[in-house]
Amino acid sequence: MADADHDVVVIGSGAGGGAAAWALCEQGLRVLLLEAGPAYVPETDYRLHRSDWETARFPDKLPPADRQTLAPLQALEARHDALRSWNHVRGRVVPGDTRRSVGYSHVVGLGGSTLHFAGEAHRMHPEAMRMASRFGVAADWPVDYATLEPYYTRIERLIGVAGSADDTSRPRSAPYPLPPHPRSYASQRLAAGAEALGLGFVPNPLAALSKPYDGRPGCNYCAGCLRGCPRRDKGSVDVTFVRRARESGRCEIRTECQVTRLVAGDDDRIRAIVTRSTDGLEREERVRSVVLAAGAVETPRLLLLSTAPGSPDGIANDSGQVGRHFMETLSWYTSGLHPEPLGSHRGLPSDSICWDFNAPDAIDGVVGGCRFSPGTAEADLLGPVSHATRVVRGFGRAHQEGVRDALGRVLTVASIGESLPGPKSFVDLDPVARDAAGNAKARIHSHLDDAELRRLTFMARTCREILAAAGVEEVFEEAGTYDLFFSTHVFGTCRMGTDPETSVVDAFGRSHRFRNLFVADASVFPSSGGGESPSLTIEALALRTAEHLAARARRRELDAPA
Numbered sequence: 264m265a266d267a268d269h270d271v272v273v274i275g276s277g278a279g280g281g282a283a284a285w286a287l288c289e290q291g292l293r294v295l296l297l298e299a300g301p302a303y304v305p306e307t308d309y310r311l312h313r314s315d316w317e318t319a320r321f322p323d324k325l326p327p328a329d330r331q332t333l334a335p336l337q338a339l340e341a342r343h344d345a346l347r348s349w350n351h352v353r354g355r356v357v358p359g360d361t362r363r364s365v366g367y368s369h370v371v372g373l374g375g376s377t378l379h380f381a382g383e384a385h386r387m388h389p390e391a392m393r394m395a396s397r398f399g400v401a402a403d404w405p406v407d408y409a410t411l412e413p414y415y416t417r418i419e420r421l422i423g424v425a426g427s428a429d430d431t432s433r434p435r436s437a438p439y440p441l442p443p444h445p446r447s448y449a450s451q452r453l454a455a456g457a458e459a460l461g462l463g464f465v466p467n468p469l470a471a472l473s474k475p476y477d478g479r480p481g482c483n484y485c486a487g488c489l490r491g492c493p494r495r496d497k498g499s500v501d502v503t504f505v506r507r508a509r510e511s512g513r514c515e516i517r518t519e520c521q522v523t524r525l526v527a528g529d530d531d532r533i534r535a536i537v538t539r540s541t542d543g544l545e546r547e548e549r550v551r552s553v554v555l556a557a558g559a560v561e562t563p564r565l566l567l568l569s570t571a572p573g574s575p576d577g578i579a580n581d582s583g584q585v586g587r588h589f590m591e592t593l594s595w596y597t598s599g600l601h602p603e604p605l606g607s608h609r610g611l612p613s614d615s616i617c618w619d620f621n622a623p624d625a626i627d628g629v630v631g632g633c634r635f636s637p638g639t640a641e642a643d644l645l646g647p648v649s650h651a652t653r654v655v656r657g658f659g660r661a662h663q664e665g666v667r668d669a670l671g672r673v674l675t676v677a678s679i680g681e682s683l684p685g686p687k688s689f690v691d692l693d694p695v696a697r698d699a700a701g702n703a704k705a706r707i708h709s710h711l712d713d714a715e716l717r718r719l720t721f722m723a724r725t726c727r728e729i730l731a732a733a734g735v736e737e738v739f740e741e742a743g744t745y746d747l748f749f750s751t752h753v754f755g756t757c758r759m760g761t762d763p764e765t766s767v768v769d770a771f772g773r774s775h776r777f778r779n780l781f782v783a784d785a786s787v788f789p790s791s792g793g794g795e796s797p798s799l800t801i802e803a804l805a806l807r808t809a810e811h812l813a814a815r816a817r818r819r820e821l822d823a824p825a
């Protein structure tokens with residue numbers, strides 16, 4: 264039984280769950296970490312060393328298709344044709360007049376989506392945490408940057424973040440623990456182009472080791488981070504937080520164990536959880552406290568599935584807020600061929616970044632910021648297969664020579680921008696689709712309004728300008744979220760706030776309704792930020808949640824009344 268041996272059950276082992284599990288162990292609590300997916304062994308499961316490395320993307324052991332469904336997406340309009348995704352070999356990526364989904368990109372496995380992340384380790388822009396009071400959109404965070412700062416600093420040391428001593432993009436109390444990575448030649452060319460436009464590319468803080476650290480080797484600049492790092496130098500959660508939680512001797516880890524339901528007690532506590540193992544066996548286990556960290560799509564699903572007489576619309580959903588305020592990844596990239604060989608198929612992805620438009624008021628005429636970075640790896644333009652199918656037209660010997668000639672000349676500028684919540688973007692339960700356990704799948708509703716499209720238009724235009732200024736004369740591919748839903752960062756479905764009518768959890772991630780239920784993943788974000796990658800902030804919030812939980816547990820405030 265979970266409650267006899269464990270003080271806390273953590274559901275999900277990604278950025279939020281892995282960090283929370285470690286921090287709870289540090290506080291002396293005994294933790295049971297439950298993960299729906301399997302554990303991966305970087306040296307053998309990842310495929311960068313094999314001849315099929317390019318066609319084998321991240322080696323999902325559980326197929327990603329159909330884990331969630333998407334409600335019908337919006338119609339595309341001729342006035343936004345400049346935002347359509349296209350490729351010079353294939354033409355329009357979405358031939359019809361309706362936005363298409365290629366799925367919510369995530370990993371089900373020990374370490375969660377950090378297993379295939381690029382390692383960007385960003386702090387939130389302080390002003391992006393006050394979107395309601397400053398601009399009348401989204402909601403204010405109930406914590407401010409100054410409160411998160413010590414947690415950021417601690418995590419940077421723990422996972423090993425490499426960054427520049429000259430980084431002034433955020434207030435900092437300590438330098439990065441590791442020096443910045445050398446920038447690839449391709450990245451330097453982009454930076455030179457940007458500079459000609461008056462924009463600055465600076466070293467991007469990355470959870471990838473610029474020298475040996477924490478018993479892990481330095482990066483070898485193979486560019487393959489999104490396929491899983493076989494050297495363990497990338498600071499994904501499995502090789503950092505989860506490893507340390509295990510080493511503490513206070514964390515039991517169960518993989519391939521899905522939680523299918525939370526069970527509310529008669530009081531204001533979660534009494535039990537229902538788990539399902541791969542053989543289909545379900546069992547109810549009593550719990551003392553729960554940290555829910557299944558990600559911004561599966562966390563609301565689990566709460567909505569957990570109906571009970573006292574919670575007819577799902578756990579912690581008394582004010583109907585669970586699943587609302589979904590935010591996705593607003594993104595764009597433009598790729599072209601540079602006349603010179605740049606070696607752009609190698610090097611650390613996104614090794615530099617332009618923050619010039621990151622502040623929420625930095626883009627003229629629209630609220631919400633964005634950032635720009637080199638994106639050749641994210642666009643998956645690293646190997647001969649992508650070059651043969653997307654970069655070089657034609658066939659036969661000329662095509663073969665063209666591929667050889669193009670390899671290393673591809674230059675991509677990528678941009679991610681603020682995604683603001685709106686009434687048409689939310690997560691609910693699919694009325695028809697069921698998973699293997701017979702439970703309703705999560706259904707994502709996504710809608711981009713005019714403000715998002717204005718921001719996206721700015722992002723696309725600037726990507727094109729930077730690329731041209733860097734010397735690219737021939738653009739061969741562009742893709743963006745106007746006609747494609749391909750979210751890599753998702754947020755906001757269990758918003759944190761001070762008012763139970765408009766939020767699900769408080770400033771410490773604790774449910775307004777259930778005193779022993781905490782949420783510690785990207786679902787608590789009240790706003791998305793202007794292109795910051797979210798893991799560092801998810802981890803900072805999770806550490807804070809864990810400390811708060813432990814303090815309350817010590818005071819026995821989470822127990823059932825005597």
Ligand SMILES: Cc1cc2nc3c(=O)[nH]c(=O)nc-3n(C[C@H](O)[C@H](O)[C@H](O)COP(=O)(O)OP(=O)(O)OC[C@H]3O[C@@H](n4cnc5c(N)ncnc54)[C@H](O)[C@@H]3O)c2cc1C
Nearest residue numbers: 275277278279299371375376381382383522784785796798
């Ligand atoms: C291609 C790509 C690149 C990215 N690059 C970056 C980057 O460079 N920097 C950055 O900061 N972010 C990056 N991200 C985003 C980042 O990985 C995620 O935002 C982050 O991992 C989300 O953390 P989370 O804890 O909310 O969810 P996840 O990390 O997705 O973790 C959720 C976990 O819960 C498990 N789970 C779900 N349901 C259940 C259940 N019912 N029972 C038990 N377990 C369950 C899942 O299997 C998963 O392991 C990237 C994402 C992608 C897809």
Ligand code: SF4
Nearest residue numbers: 482483485486488492
């Ligand atoms: S580039 Fe570095 S961090 Fe990324 S997979 Fe290769 S060795 Fe790992």
